[in-house]
Amino acid sequence: MSSAACIFCKIIKGDIPSFKLFESDKVFAFLDIQPLSRGHALVIPKFHGEKLTDIPDEDLLEILPVAKKIAKASGATDFNILQNNGRIAHQVVDHVHFHMIPKPNEKEGMS
Ligand code: 5GP
Ligand code: ZN
8 A cells, every 4th residue: 555645655666766775575665865974874664554553564674674684784873763653753745654863972973
């Protein structure tokens, strides 16, 4: 299921360009366009749903292993996995996404 108006569905389809990190039948991952640190990635289900509660378990189950792979590949020893649901919780894009945000040593620059 996808939504014609959704920017992340357009990214999955390739209608909007992205720096792709991973793709499988159910999961897509790409770099965030406004990174909070180098390597800030977004891991999303291909199934379009606004909130975590809208996504089937079978799709959700494949997300964390991908976030783990990307965290390892980033080389970061410290990182945050973050997932916002709803405006009050700071969700801006209404397609479920997990942020993987490396937290580099302050000496390395962006933190
Ligand atoms: P939220 O606040 O909804 O949890 O985070 C949405 C994230 O999506 C933000 O970090 C924002 O930079 C990212 N984002 C929004 N539009 C695009 C886009 O067109 N391409 C990419 N790669 N990231 C986007
Ligand atoms: Zn979508």
